[in-house]
Structure formats: C-alpha cells, structure tokens
C-alpha cells in the first residue's frame with residue numbers, strides 16, 4: 001500500500017438493517033473521495049440468529065463480486081463483516097468469519113447479555129454503572145475470540161450517549177478493565193480501529209480517544225485500521241484522514257488494510 005493511500009475499513013451497505021445504499025453507489029462515492037480501498041462490513045449481530053446473518057453475508061458477497069467487476073483496479077474492495085457480540089454465539093461467529101472470500105472481520109459489542117443496544121440505553125437508570133462495567137467485561141471476553149481481526153469502536157457507549165441520549169458519564173473508572181482488554185487483543189495478535197463516525201456528531205471526536213490508542217500501543221498492540229462506519233454513500237471516507245493522524249500521534253506508523261484476514 002502506498003504511503004499516501006487512504007483506506008476506509010468500516011462501511012455498511014443496504015444489507016445492514018440500518019444501511020441505506022448499494023455497494024455500487026458506495027464505491028462510486030469512495031472513488032470520488034479519493035480512497036484507495038474500502039472494506040464492506042455489514043452488521044451480523046448474534047442475537048439476530050444464523051439465518052438472518054448468513055443471508056446478510058451472502059447478499060453482501062454478491063454485491064462485492066459485482067462491484068469488483070465494475071470498479072476493477074480503481075478501488076480495492078474487501079469483503080468483510082461487523083460481527084456484533086461474536087462471543088455470544090461462537091459457532092455462528094466462526095461460520096460467518098470463515099470460508100473463502102472473507103477479507104476482514106470487525107468484532108463489536110453493541111449490547112451486553114440481557115440488555116438492549118447501548119444506542120437505546122436509558123443512561124439514567126440506577127444500575128447504569130453495572131451495565132457499563134459489563135460492557136468492559138465483555139470486551140475482555142471478546143478479545144480472545146478467534147473469529148475477528150479488529151475490535152470495533154471501543155467505548156461505543158460514549159457514542160450512543162452523545163448521539164442518542166445526550167448523557168455524559170465518565171468511563172475512566174473502567175480503564176483498568178479496558179487496559180486488560182487491550183493487552184489481551186495485543187497478545188492475541190488483534191487490532192483496534194480508529195472510528196471516525198462521531199467526528200461530526202455530538203462526541204466531536206474519534207473513537208477511541210488518543211489516550212486509549214496510546215494504551216493499546218503500550219500494551220504491545222501493532223494492528224490498527226481506520227473506518228468511517230458510514231451507513232450511506234456520502235459518509236464514506238469522512239474523517240479517515242483525522243483518524244489516521246490520531247493513530248500516528250499515538251505511535252502507529254502503519255495503518256492496515258486487510259486481505260484474506262491478514263493485515264497489509
């Protein structure tokens with residue numbers, strides 16, 4: 001990959017329940033935005049069950065093959081998935097992450113056992129700190145799973161607080177648990193992403209913060225990617241240069257783009 005090439009490794013198509021556009025429309029937008037490559041990472045959340053998740057994978061794969069024929073050498077197009085809570089159903093997560101054609105898998109925690117997505121969480125409930133603690137405990141649980149490459153949007157509750165609920169809860173009380181998750185990721189040869197979706201939202205920054213990126217570096221982490229988490233074509237590539245700059249500031253010289261589940 002060229003020194004100045006820019007990659008967006010977290011993009012959703014209409015195959016995600018909350019995505020809007022076709023892979024083709026997104027590729028056109030990516031080329032207009034000057035990206036060298038994108039990874040499609042549609043949602044496969046374990047609570048949706050095997051039939052729904054496998055249907056997403058199949059539909060996306062067909063779109064990726066068609067997009068590669070259309071856009072050829074002008075854009076690298078990686079086939080990926082964002083698996084929500086792989087540790088809740090390891091057999092299904094392995095099936096989704098495996099097979100020929102898979103380039104990249106993001107492992108994310110959007111919800112913890114027994115709870116709904118943090119996006120719709122009531123942050124005023126009296127046991128909110130217990131629920132948030134579970135988020136970090138589940139990050140630790142996820143970190144050693146063998147069916148993903150990069151952990152998605154670490155500190156996701158911050159994003160949902162600022163976007164949906166306007167709550168502001170200081171999460172630094174959980175830094176010890178987070179540090180354990182980051183060390184485990186590093187030990188297992190996995191990476192983190194700099195997610196730029198919140199750059200223009202209520203949070204006004206990249207997830208995770210520079211401090212947490214530095215914690216990952218100090219823990220021996222080596223693999224990092226950049227992703228816009230776009231759910232519509234105009235958002236593809238938005239904030240990727242800022243996300244890359246923050247990773248560089250944290251000491252990461254190389255930003256990876258995965259092919260065949262390997263960082264390049």
Ligand SMILES: [Zn+2]
Pocket residue numbers: 082108110152153
């Ligand atoms: Zn996500």
Ligand SMILES: [Zn+2]
Pocket residue numbers: 010012082229
């Ligand atoms: Zn996403």
